[in-house]
Amino acid sequence: MATRKKSLLKVIILGDSSVGKTSLMNQYVSKRFSNQYKATIGADFCTKEVVVDDRVVTMQIWDTAGQERFQSLGVAFYRGADCCVLVYDVTSPNSFKNLDSWRDEFLIQASPRDPEHFPFVVLGNKVDMDNRQVSTRRAQQWCQSKNDIPYFETSAKEGINVELAFQTIAKNALAQEAEVELYNEFPDQIRLNADRNNRPGNADNCQC
Amino acid sequence: MSEVNWDPPTASSNSTNSTIYFDAENEADSDQAEVSCSTTVTDNFNGHETTKNLTADDDGTHFMPMASVCKTMTATTLTDEEASVDKPQSATTASSSRPLAKALDLHESVDTEVNIMSHDPTWKGQKKHIFILSEAGKPIYSLHGNEDKLAILFGIIQALVSFVENSQDVITSIKARGIQFVFMVKSNLIFVAASRTHLSVAQLQMQLNDAHNQIISTLTYSQLTKIFNQRKNFDLRRLLEGSERLINNLLLNDSSGKKISNNVFAFLTNSIRILPLQSSVRTSISQAIKENCSKIKNLVFAILLAQNRLVSLVQMKKYSIHPADLRLIVNLIECSESFKPSENWTPICLPKFDMNGYLHAHVSYLEENSPACLLLLSVDRDAFFVLSEAKQAITEKLKRSQCIEAINEAVMQTTRGKQQLNSIGIPELRHFLYKPKSAAQILCSEIVAPYTNLLDFERLESLYCDLLERIRNSKRPLKLILETRSNEVALAWSTEYYELFVVFDPLTQKSSVTKDVDKLIKWIEKEYDTYFIRTHPTF
Numbered sequence: 001m002a003t004r005k006k007s008l009l010k011v012i013i014l015g016d017s018s019v020g021k022t023s024l025m026n027q028y029v030s031k032r033f034s035n036q037y038k039a040t041i042g043a044d045f046c047t048k049e050v051v052v053d054d055r056v057v058t059m060q061i062w063d064t065a066g067q068e069r070f071q072s073l074g075v076a077f078y079r080g081a082d083c084c085v086l087v088y089d090v091t092s093p094n095s096f097k098n099l100d101s102w103r104d105e106f107l108i109q110a111s112p113r114d115p116e117h118f119p120f121v122v123l124g125n126k127v128d129m130d131n132r133q134v135s136t137r138r139a140q141q142w143c144q145s146k147n148d149i150p151y152f153e154t155s156a157k158e159g160i161n162v163e164l165a166f167q168t169i170a171k172n173a174l175a176q177e178a179e180v181e182l183y184n185e186f187p188d189q190i191r192l193n194a195d196r197n198n199r200p201g202n203a204d205n206c207q208c
Numbered sequence: 209m210s211e212v213n214w215d216p217p218t219a220s221s222n223s224t225n226s227t228i229y230f231d232a233e234n235e236a237d238s239d240q241a242e243v244s245c246s247t248t249v250t251d252n253f254n255g256h257e258t259t260k261n262l263t264a265d266d267d268g269t270h271f272m273p274m275a276s277v278c279k280t281m282t283a284t285t286l287t288d289e290e291a292s293v294d295k296p297q298s299a300t301t302a303s304s305s306r307p308l309a310k311a312l313d314l315h316e317s318v319d320t321e322v323n324i325m326s327h328d329p330t331w332k333g334q335k336k337h338i339f340i341l342s343e344a345g346k347p348i349y350s351l352h353g354n355e356d357k358l359a360i361l362f363g364i365i366q367a368l369v370s371f372v373e374n375s376q377d378v379i380t381s382i383k384a385r386g387i388q389f390v391f392m393v394k395s396n397l398i399f400v401a402a403s404r405t406h407l408s409v410a411q412l413q414m415q416l417n418d419a420h421n422q423i424i425s426t427l428t429y430s431q432l433t434k435i436f437n438q439r440k441n442f443d444l445r446r447l448l449e450g451s452e453r454l455i456n457n458l459l460l461n462d463s464s465g466k467k468i469s470n471n472v473f474a475f476l477t478n479s480i481r482i483l484p485l486q487s488s489v490r491t492s493i494s495q496a497i498k499e500n501c502s503k504i505k506n507l508v509f510a511i512l513l514a515q516n517r518l519v520s521l522v523q524m525k526k527y528s529i530h531p532a533d534l535r536l537i538v539n540l541i542e543c544s545e546s547f548k549p550s551e552n553w554t555p556i557c558l559p560k561f562d563m564n565g566y567l568h569a570h571v572s573y574l575e576e577n578s579p580a581c582l583l584l585l586s587v588d589r590d591a592f593f594v595l596s597e598a599k600q601a602i603t604e605k606l607k608r609s610q611c612i613e614a615i616n617e618a619v620m621q622t623t624r625g626k627q628q629l630n631s632i633g634i635p636e637l638r639h640f641l642y643k644p645k646s647a648a649q650i651l652c653s654e655i656v657a658p659y660t661n662l663l664d665f666e667r668l669e670s671l672y673c674d675l676l677e678r679i680r681n682s683k684r685p686l687k688l689i690l691e692t693r694s695n696e697v698a699l700a701w702s703t704e705y706y707e708l709f710v711v712f713d714p715l716t717q718k719s720s721v722t723k724d725v726d727k728l729i730k731w732i733e734k735e736y737d738t739y740f741i742r743t744h745p746t747f
Contacts, residue, residue, distance in 0.1 A: 006356055008346055008443055045363040049356075060345070060359040076370025080344020080440035113438060177443070186555075187428050190565035190587040192506070192524070207528040208480055208521060208648050208744070 007057045009173045010080060014102045015087035016095040017066030020125040023156035024087065025063045028166050033157045040065045043077060052170045059170060078110035083119045083173035085165075088134070090124045090153065096134045099142065119172040120149045123165055128155040328353045336464040337402040338419060340455075341366060342436070348397065348444045349419075349452060351459050355445075365391075369398050381409050392416040395429060396436035397444075405464050406670035408677045411476060418458045418475070418535070421559045425536050426451045429563035457543045458535075463666045468659070470652035471516060472669060473641050476676055477707070479648040480534050483517035484622070487737035489614045493520045494745045496605040500598045502747045506588040507595070508567060510747075513541055514580040515619050518649075521744045528744075530560035531648035537569075541581050547571050551599070553592045556585070570595035574603050574612055579619045622654070629653050632731045634724045636716045638696065639668060641709040642732055644740060651732070651739045667695060668711065675700040675709055690721065699725065 013021045022040055026032050029046045044063035049056060062077055084106050088095040103120065112118045124139050136153060143149040150172065152165040331353040339358070340349035345366030347355035355362070369391060372379040382389040390412040392399040399416040407415070424432065427447055435442050459465075462472045474481050485493075497510045497520060509529055512519040516538050523529065536558065541547065555566035570584040570592060582602065584595040606612050629637060639659060642651045658664040671693070678686050679700050689700040697712040699721060710725060732739070 006443075006445060008356060008359060010344055010346060010441060043363075043367060045360045047357075047359040058356045058359055060363060062345075062363065076345075076367055076374070079370075080342060080346065080442075082441050110440075112440075177441075186589075187430050187565050189589065190562045190567065192508070192527075192587060208518070208531050208534050 007055060007174065007177065008060055009057055009082040009170060009177075010060050010062065011083045011085060011169055011173065012062045012064065012077060012081045012106070013085045013087060014064055014106060015066055016089070016092070016098050016102075019066065019087045019089040019092070019095045020156045021066060021087050022063050024085075024123065024125060024154065024162060025061055027156040027159055027162050029061070031159065033159075035157075039067055048166075050167065050170050052167070052174055055174070057170055057174065059166070075109050078106055081106075081110055081112075082176065083121065083169050084110075085121050085123060085169060086149075087123045087125055088139075089126050090132050090134050090139075091126055091129050093133050096124075096139065096142075103146065116147060117176075119169075119176055120146070121165060121169050121172070122149050122151045124151070124153045125156060127153045127160060128158045328357070334464070335404045336407075336459075336462075337400075338415065338459050339365060339398075339400045339402075340419060340423070341398045341400075342440075342442070342444060343393075343396050343398060344440050346441070346443060348448065349455060351456065365398060365400055369393060380413075388412065390416065392420070394420050395424065395432050397423070397432075403464075405462065406673045407462065408673060410677065411673060414475070414478070415459055418532070419455050421532055421536060422451070422455050422458055422539070423448065424559040424563050425557045426454070428557045428565060429559070430565075453543050454539060458539050463662065463669050466662060468655060468662060468665045470655060473652050473672060474650055475535070476673065477641070477643050477648075477650050479531050479643055479650040480538065481517045481652065482649050482740055483514050483519045483615070483618050484628075484738045485519065485614060485618050489611060490520060490741065492609050493606060493611050493615075494522055496602050496609065496611065497522045498745055498747060500601040500605065501584070504586070504591070504594055504598060504747075506586045506591060507584060507747065508561075508587060509583070509585040511537060511583040511585070512580055513538060513583070514615050515622065516542055517622075518741070519580060519615060521741070523744050523746050525746045527561075529558070533558035533560045537583060541571070541583075547581065548573055549576075551596055555589070558585075568592075570599060572599055574606060574615075578612060578616065580612065580615045629656060632728060634727055636712045636720070637710065637724060637728065638713055639711045640728065641672065641707075643707045645705055645707065647740065647742075649740050664695075671696070671698055671711065672709055679707065690718065697721065701725070 013025060015021055017039065018037060022038075022044060023033055025044070025046050026034075029048045040063060043065065046059075046061040046063065048059050048061065050059060051057070062081075064077055084103075086099050086102055088099055090096075099122065106120075107115045107118070110118075122139065122143050124134065124136070139153075140151055143151040150168050152161045152168070154161040154165055156162060334352045336351070338349075338351040339347075339355075339362065341347055341362045343366070345363045347359055347362045349355060350358055369379055373393075378393065379391045381391065386404060388401075388403050388407075388409060390401040390403070390409055392413060397420070399419055401412040401416055403412055432444075435444070435447075460467065461469070461475050470481065493512065497512070501507055501510055501522065508524045508527055510520075510522040511529075511534070512521075518534070518538075521529065521534075537556070540556065546552075550572070552569075552571040554569050554571060556569050557563065557566050561567070565587070566589075567585040567587060568589045568591060570582075570586075572582060574580045574582060582599055584598065586595060603612075637653075639655065640651075640653050643649070655665065659668045675689060675698060678689060679702050685702070686700070687702050689698070691698045692714070694714065696714050697716045699708070699710045699712070701708045708725070708729070710721075710728065712721060712724065716724075736742075
């Protein structure tokens with residue numbers, strides 16, 4: 001079934017500060033990288049159109065503030081996300097350890113209907129650096145233990161795996177969407193009873 | 209001017225990038241300091257709404273610049289010295305809002321990095337934008353342009369709404385750079401108007417409500433809430449596909465849609481227009497409908513429309529139709545050419561009648577090429593054939609009694625114009641609106657020169673918007689306004705029985721206004737039964 005329907009996916013990027021969330025987004029969207037570090041305050045938005053299995057999909061990417069003191073929008077960001085990207089820095093064991101709490105935080109705030117199967121993706125960023133501290137095996141183990149979250153090792157700087165990672169993100173999020181039944185059931189017939197229409201609530205004095 | 213961290217997405221043409229963060233060292237942008245933000249707090253215990261003006265003190269000292277509004281948005285959890293929103297120093301972080309101000313700016317030229325609107329060159333030139341999004345920030349509808357390309361803007365709107373929501377408050381409006389932004393959160397949806405028209409906040413809210421009602425009318429409230437309860441990320445466009453034209457038509461009924469029509473005044477007064485007919489003719493039409501429908505179970509309303517005007521309405525006992533619902537029906541007929549050649553059976557939810565269920569409408573024109581469209585609305589979804597028979601019988605009856613001809617004639621008359629105003633015999637009278645307080649019906653005189661010109665019509669519309677706003681102001685309603693403006697003399701008068709708005713040519717003297725208004729009222733009283741329907745018969 002070749003649907004040409006418009007699709008929009010809300011993608012949220014989470015992770016400790018300075019793991020490279022904004023850089024990954026910039027690399028993906030505009031193929032650019034800057035060594036300069038600027039903390040994100042509040043949020044940052046990007047969109048990119050991608051084609052997944054013959055469908056044009058608009059990705060609305062919400063980059064969040066990693067530093068706690070800059071997070072101010074709370075639930076707003078998480079609400080109704082189609083996919084959540086968890087990012088850690090392979091040179092920072094702490095950022096890896098914190099993946100657990102980022103994942104929990106997301107599941108609590110967003111409370112998706114089926115948390116077990118919510119599409120997450122984990123990115124181990126900065127693989128271009130030579131002081132790597134978190135091994136691929138360890139990261140993979142963690143991902144497996146969380147219902148087989150797809151795992152990618154990326155470099156926002158070199159553009160390694162970034163495209164591939166986001167393509168997977170779009171694909172997995174779309175797969176979830178496809179499962180939704182079409183909500184086309186009819187509501188029950190309106191029951192007529194004479195009192196109903198004369199509720200005091202209808203007091204705006206304007207009948208035709 | 210300060211630099212903003214809004215990186216231009218140079219490499220990729222199909223991507224856009226917007227930032228609501230900023231460089232803390234940046235200087236404030238002084239040109240944004242003209243914003244007030246008022247919010248409404250709903251008291252759940254008594255249902256009253258109290259409006260609290262967050263920022264507006266009379267001396268103006270508390271007017272927060274747009275920048276500060278946004279600054280609070282992005283910086284509530286900053287440490288104390290960073291979050292000193294009320295202090296002027298907070299302006300150090302003011303450039304946070306530049307992208308927002310720019311993104312929403314309909315007027316100013318925008319730097320290349322803001323390619324939100326670059327997908328459609330006409331986007332920026334619009335006088336009014338309406339956006340609808342889900343509470344997740346997903347685009348559902350944009351009056352102009354492609355909503356997919358505006359995904360960033362929708363994200364920003366959602367962030368604004370949620371930020372205020374986090375403090376148990378509701379954002380209602382922002383005024384910035386001559387643009388009025390109005391927000392409404394309802395049924396898991398966010399509605400936003402951005403307008404450079406003369407519509408007031410309350411009037412823009414009415415338009416947002418119309419858009420909301422139209423969505424409910426398509427989906428029902430129960431279905432809408434069920435969907436979002438189950439899936440907050442649902443892309444509602446999947447279910448609204450095909451009904452955008454209905455929302456468009458509702459929202460473009462003012463001059464921002466380049467239309468010169470009295471429809472906007474029906475909207476502004478929340479009333480409907482009546483096709484002028486001799487009362488004896490109207491009575492025989494209602495009789496014909498009544499006779500052929502009174503035995504049909506579950507039939508709630510029979511509505512005959514011609515040219516966006518009500519010809520006749522017959523209702524089930526103890527039920528009445530709300531003008532907002534009737535306007536949705538008029539809108540549906542106006543936008544659906546496809547109803548013309550055939551009999552149609554369509555579900556329609558009337559939100560004021562029952563927002564959780566569908567009525568089923570048998571819709572058909574009385575005859576080929578007839579302007580009169582009959583709707584028979586039942587709660588029974590299997591009633592098509594019964595109603596189809598009834599329609600045949602009604603048409604036969606109306607033919608025999610020459611009512612169809614009378615309707616045709618009346619429609620011809622209204623399109624010809626000028627007649628009505630001439631017959632009143634007040635040469636300096638240019639236009640008037642008359643609305644009895646006992647009914648949601650309005651009489652608008654035909655639009656004649658100079659208002660047949662769009663620019664002049666815009667001025668007329670603006671004049672009425674202004675008069676209506678002052679006469680109907682909930683805090684300080686006025687009873688009588690007489691104003692001499694450069695292009696016209698305007699009168700607004702609210703009595704116990706009616707509201708009257710009259711526009712005279714600019715040289716009219718006050719003394720003659722009094723006489724003219726007397727004459728006009730006498731004329732309306734004499735012709736009342738032609739232009740209004742006193743009571744609607746019941747089945």
